Amino acid sequence: MDKRIVFSGSGGQGVITAAIILAEASSLYENLNAVQTQSYGPEARGGATRADIIISKAPIRHPKVINPHILICLTQEAYNKNAGIVRPGGLMLTDKKYVRINYKVDARQVELDMYLAVMEKIGKPIVFNICMLGALTELTGLVKPDSILAVLKEKIGPDFMAMNQEALETGIQLAQAI
Amino acid sequence: MDKRIVFSGSGGQGVITAAIILAEASSLYENLNAVQTQSYGPEARGGATRADIIISKAPIRHPKVINPHILICLTQEAYNKNAGIVRPGGLMLTDKKYVRINYKVDARQVELDMYLAVMEKIGKPIVFNICMLGALTELTGLVKPDSILAVLKEKIGPDFMAMNQEALETGIQLAQAI
Numbered sequence: 001m002d003k004r005i006v007f008s009g010s011g012g013q014g015v016i017t018a019a020i021i022l023a024e025a026s027s028l029y030e031n032l033n034a035v036q037t038q039s040y041g042p043e044a045r046g047g048a049t050r051a052d053i054i055i056s057k058a059p060i061r062h063p064k065v066i067n068p069h070i071l072i073c074l075t076q077e078a079y080n081k082n083a084g085i086v087r088p089g090g091l092m093l094t095d096k097k098y099v100r101i102n103y104k105v106d107a108r109q110v111e112l113d114m115y116l117a118v119m120e121k122i123g124k125p126i127v128f129n130i131c132m133l134g135a136l137t138e139l140t141g142l143v144k145p146d147s148i149l150a151v152l153k154e155k156i157g158p159d160f161m162a163m164n165q166e167a168l169e170t171g172i173q174l175a176q177a178i
Numbered sequence: 179m180d181k182r183i184v185f186s187g188s189g190g191q192g193v194i195t196a197a198i199i200l201a202e203a204s205s206l207y208e209n210l211n212a213v214q215t216q217s218y219g220p221e222a223r224g225g226a227t228r229a230d231i232i233i234s235k236a237p238i239r240h241p242k243v244i245n246p247h248i249l250i251c252l253t254q255e256a257y258n259k260n261a262g263i264v265r266p267g268g269l270m271l272t273d274k275k276y277v278r279i280n281y282k283v284d285a286r287q288v289e290l291d292m293y294l295a296v297m298e299k300i301g302k303p304i305v306f307n308i309c310m311l312g313a314l315t316e317l318t319g320l321v322k323p324d325s326i327l328a329v330l331k332e333k334i335g336p337d338f339m340a341m342n343q344e345a346l347e348t349g350i351q352l353a354q355a356i
Contacts, residue, residue: 016198020194020216023216023218024218024222026218027218027219027222027223028218028222028223033217033218033219034217034218034219035215035216035217035218036215036216036218037213037214037215037216037241038198038201038213038214038215039211039212039213039238039241040201040202040204040205040206040211040212040213040214041205041211041212041237044202044205044206045205045206059219060217062242063215063217063241063242064240064241
């Protein structure tokens with residue numbers, strides 16, 4: 001069965017990078033197929049970003065995600081726009097600092113203080129997206145944290161690995177605590 | 179009318195980055211819509227990369243590219259696999275050092291020494307993808323070079339702008355010379 005995922009937020013939050021890392025982790029290290037899509041329209045000009053990811057054991061025929069099993073919203077604008085698309089019975093993960101939940105969706109709603117934890121523990125907003133990936137892996141088991149780390153090792157210099165690993169672990173711990 | 183484009187090559191050539199830059203240039207600076215997709219399957223595990231881009235004045239309903247108007251192949255493997263998909267009457271651009279053309283397709287075939295020119299003039303393989311974008315803009319008029327530069331300015335530090343600008347201009351000049 002495939003898993004359809006939407007990451008939404010604003011341009012500077014590393015949403016697209018996180019989507020590419022997740023797609024590569026699943027395809028390069030977990031023997032799955034993945035497709036990863038960004039759409040750029042009028043919203044992009046306002047700074048909004050959305051990245052779609054599909055992960056599947058079988059080849060993927062339809063790259064467009066209509067109703068994601070997993071929806072992540074990292075800004076209020078992204079939440080206001082996308083909350084309604086989460087699949088019934090799915091999971092919606094939001095960042096507590098950025099998003100105020102104002103209605104119930106027919107899905108598991110998880111609010112985590114990812115941004116605040118990253119700033120308190122690491123002090124670098126650039127790894128907020130990696131913390132989000134940590135929470136996601138813990139909540140869903142989509143891919144192993146080690147697969148994320150393996151992709152990171154190929155992409156970033158050794159000087160930055162410790163910071164990224166800490167961000168990933170921070171996300172895992174936040175999700176474990178709920 | 180939309181333009182459907184495929185960039186193909188190997189993992190380290192910056193194919194996905196180039197696709198994202200092109201999509202952002204057209205959507206953020208030229209008031210067009212864009213969708214950009216990567217597929218990761220068994221080929222990705224062998225190092226092959228393919229990025230699809232659709233650019234359109236209208237909203238884009240079908241993100242998958244079957245027969246691209248424009249096909250770019252930066253490795254022999256990418257050429258062998260993808261040459262057959264270029265749309266009749268379209269454009270196929272290949273890098274002369276990496277790809278040996280061994281049959282005629284029903285499209286305009288342009289071979290440029292992009293890699294060699296980048297290495298001779300700049301000496302940094304990392305901007306090979308930007309040189310390719312320069313050649314692409316000159317050959318097709320898809321977006322203005324200034325739109326590419328505007329995206330680059332947001333993405334990279336000022337220290338690297340001169341090198342990227344030179345790579346873009348190198349690609350433009352190579353395409354002008356044919």
